[in-house]
Amino acid sequence: xxxxxxxLKKAGTFYLATVEGDQPHVRPFGAVCEFExxxxxxxxNTKDVYKQMAANPxxxxxxxxxxxxxxxxxxxxxxxxxxxxxxxxDANPSLRNMYSEDDGKVEVLYLQNATATICSFSDAPVTxxx
Numbered sequence: 001x002x003x004x005x006x007x008l009k010k011a012g013t014f015y016l017a018t019v020e021g022d023q024p025h026v027r028p029f030g031a032v033c034e035f036e037x038x039x040x041x042x043x044x045n046t047k048d049v050y051k052q053m054a055a056n057p058x059x060x061x062x063x064x065x066x067x068x069x070x071x072x073x074x075x076x077x078x079x080x081x082x083x084x085x086x087x088x089x090d091a092n093p094s095l096r097n098m099y100s101e102d103d104g105k106v107e108v109l110y111l112q113n114a115t116a117t118i119c120s121f122s123d124a125p126v127t128x129x130x
Contacts (some may be wrong), residue, residue: 005033007068008061009063013028016029017061018053025049025052027049034065035088037109041042041076042107042109057075058075068120069103070117072115076110086092111130116129
């Protein structure tokens with residue numbers, strides 16, 4: 001998990017894919033954190049991406065950094081605890097311009113049953129599960 005977390009932080013912007021019906025949807029994300037040994041992402045519960053993850057929690061993430069790329073498959077699980085939202089906002093202070101722990105909009109989700117593969121053109125792929 002730590003390797004995937006550090007890669008996504010280094011990438012800065014990564015792309016999260018969901019599906020609605022038979023149509024895939026991809027959008028840029030940029031905030032991640034570790035809380036209680038799990039990798040978390042964040043979104044707003046008024047957005048389609050949140051509704052898509054609630055209907056089908058299977059997601060994929062891709063990003064690039066330092067000549068390498070990551071492909072991460074996981075299930076996104078909602079964590080409604082104040083402490084989890086606080087950890088995300090503390091780890092990503094720029095989000096506090098839009099969200100607060102108790103605003104009723106911010107949603108944090110941790111990734112479970114995850115497989116992350118980090119690839120490059122010069123090295124063999126390395127896969128992590130968490």
